[in-house]
Amino acid sequence: MRVLVTGGAGYIGSFVVRHLLGQGHEARVLDNLSTGTGRAVPDVPLDVVDIRDADKVEAVLAAFSPEAVIHLAALKSSAESVRSPHLYYDVNVTGTAGMLRAALQHGVERFVFSSSCAVYGSPQICPVDERTAPCPQSPYGETKLTGERMLGWYARSAGMRYASLRYFNVAGAxxxxxxxxxxxxxxxxLVPRVIDSALRGTNLEIYGTDYPTGDGTALRxxxxxxxxxxxxxxxxxxLNSAEVCGEYNLGTGRPVSVQEVVEAIERRSGLPVPRQPxxxxxGDPMVSWADPALAHRVFGWSPERDFDEIVRSAWLWHTSGEQRQA
Ligand SMILES: NC(=O)c1ccc[n+]([C@@H]2O[C@H](COP(=O)([O-])OP(=O)(O)OC[C@H]3O[C@@H](n4cnc5c(N)ncnc54)[C@H](O)[C@@H]3O)[C@@H](O)[C@H]2O)c1
Structure with missing residues (x-):
């Protein structure tokens, strides 16, 4: 398939591009490089375009004629979204509406959207599954839920196949x-922040150390x-039929506490991480972990790597010589 990846120069998008190429697909990246970098996608054409720039988005779609769009371009900080909601609605909602309009105009057959566990807010019951009513607790979560709903309506109106993927906490290298x-x-x-504190010896702020969890810190x-x-x-x-279109959790189903993340990185690095409670x-959920069974049942997908591999690979990446700053 010819696949246009918005936000493909970002963290997750660059891995998606690699996997697409690895499976023999053709990929092209559309990204404004606000947080991404061309260094992450050296092997594919990159259009430096903002998703809100309708004319340029249009031109990319006309030139590439993608059969599918994977739409990752977005702003992603819940805390920042509380301070600047207008920015999040502009990029994540208006930008997504523009991508959808352009995709439909150009006959894109499949559309995959980066959603987030933030649509659940603070789930009452974990593991949380897709039947749980969404209840976002930040503008960020709201914009992702709006994106999911727009996608559902737009796609159904034109028979486009779609999936919204609700990522939990993505980490590793x-x-x-x-x-x-x-x-x-x-x-x-969290993982890069803890690694940074270990390397620099700077304080790691831990928000919430008195939750009724085993060690008092939040579970993710x-x-x-x-x-x-x-x-x-x-x-x-x-994504072959209307029956498989919908929303899917992508997580492991295994909760890990903030304290456990810190201890794992201390063990791996041999360095102490100074904590500041x-x-x-x-708006921060106490606990949030996924029931990923639906994605397994429908798409045959299951995560293969454990938390130790997340820590091992992230540590190696952040300490392996090259400049890792964006
Ligand atoms: N990282 C996580 O744990 C996580 C969890 C849940 C959901 N997500 C979602 O996954 C997606 C990718 O996240 P990431 O962690 O790779 O973040 P990232 O910041 O590394 O990637 C986002 C990419 O989108 C680009 N971008 C931002 N605004 C744009 C715009 N207006 N026009 C064009 N490009 C734009 C950025 O330059 C960047 O390359 C986002 O939609 C995010 O909300 C991430």
Whole structure:
């Protein structure tokens, strides 16, 4: 398939591109490089375009005629979205509506959308499955839910096959450190933040240390970026009928606490991570982990890598010489 990957120069998108090429598909990236980098996708054509620029998006679709779009381009920080909701609605909702309109105009047959566990907010019951009513607790989560709903309506109106993939916490790098997350100092992702604290000896702020969980810190579901990328290709290839269109969790079903993440990185690095306990943050769920059974049943996808491999590969990537800043 010819696949246009928006946000393909970002962390997850660059792995999706690799997996597409590995399975013999043709890929092209559309990205404004606001957080991504061309270094992550050296082997495919890259159009430096903002998804909100309708004329340029149109021109890319006209030139490439993709059969499928994987739409990852978005802003992704819940905390930032609370401070700047207009920005999140603009990029994640208006931008997604523009991509959908253009995809339909150009006869795109399949559309895969990066959604998020943030659509569930603070789930009452974990593991959380797709029958759970969404209840986002940040503008970010709202924009992802809106994206899912727009996609459903737009796609049904034209018979386009679609899937919204609700990622849990994505982490890790290629096993040989050939690709990973080009992080900035302001990253909100826990694994790179802990690694950074270990390497620099700076304080790691932990929000919430008095939750009624085993060690007092929040529980999350960490999914290896290689497993996540593989899921996109599997889903895309099997989006053959209207019956399989819908929303799917992509997680492991195994909760890991913030404290366990810190300890795992201390063990791997041999370095202490200085912690600074902070109060709980409004809107942060205490626990959030997936029931990934539906994606397995429908697409035959299951994650293959465990949390140790996430830590091993992420540590190798962040310490293996090359400049890892975006
Ligand atoms: N990383 C996670 O744990 C996680 C979890 C759930 C969902 N997601 C979703 O996955 C997707 C990819 O996330 P990521 O972690 O790879 O983040 P990322 O920031 O590395 O990638 C996003 C990419 O989109 C591009 N982009 C942003 N705004 C754009 C615009 N207006 N026009 C064109 N390109 C634009 C950026 O330059 C970047 O390359 C996002 O949609 C995010 O919401 C990520």
């Amino acid at each position: 290629a096993s040989d450190a050939s690709l990973g997350e080009f992080t900035s100092e302001s990253t909100s992702q 579901d960490y999914i290896h970026v290689e497993d996540l990328a593989a899921a996109h290709v599997q889903v895309l290839e099997r 902070r109060p709980r943050r409004a």
